[in-house]
Amino acid sequence: MSAAPHVLMYSTGVCPFCIRAEQLLRARGVADIEKVRIDLDPERRTEMLERTARRTVPQIYIGDSHVGGCDELMALDRAGRLLPLLAGEGV
Numbered sequence: 001m002s003a004a005p006h007v008l009m010y011s012t013g014v015c016p017f018c019i020r021a022e023q024l025l026r027a028r029g030v031a032d033i034e035k036v037r038i039d040l041d042p043e044r045r046t047e048m049l050e051r052t053a054r055r056t057v058p059q060i061y062i063g064d065s066h067v068g069g070c071d072e073l074m075a076l077d078r079a080g081r082l083l084p085l086l087a088g089e090g091v
Contacts, residue, residue: 005063005088007032010048012039017070018058024073028086062086
């Protein structure tokens with residue numbers, strides 16, 4: 001079995017979608033989420049734009065996979081594909 005992949009979430013301090021995404025990840029057993037506050041660090045905002053070509057938050061990576069935002073994360077969960085991804089099995 002693979003080790004749990006690193007979870008990174010670009011977010012801001014006042015984003016309700018970031019909160020919902022974090023709640024879902026925690027409910028699925030993710031204990032450690034690297035949260036990058038792009039509202040506090042303009043260089044990281046630029047990094048997010050370059051990596052994702054998106055301006056909205058959250059932007060979530062599980063391992064090397066760019067999941068997208070909150071809606072995409074929830075759709076992945078509904079499709080039964082989030083837990084395998086979190087277990088390191090890919091999508």
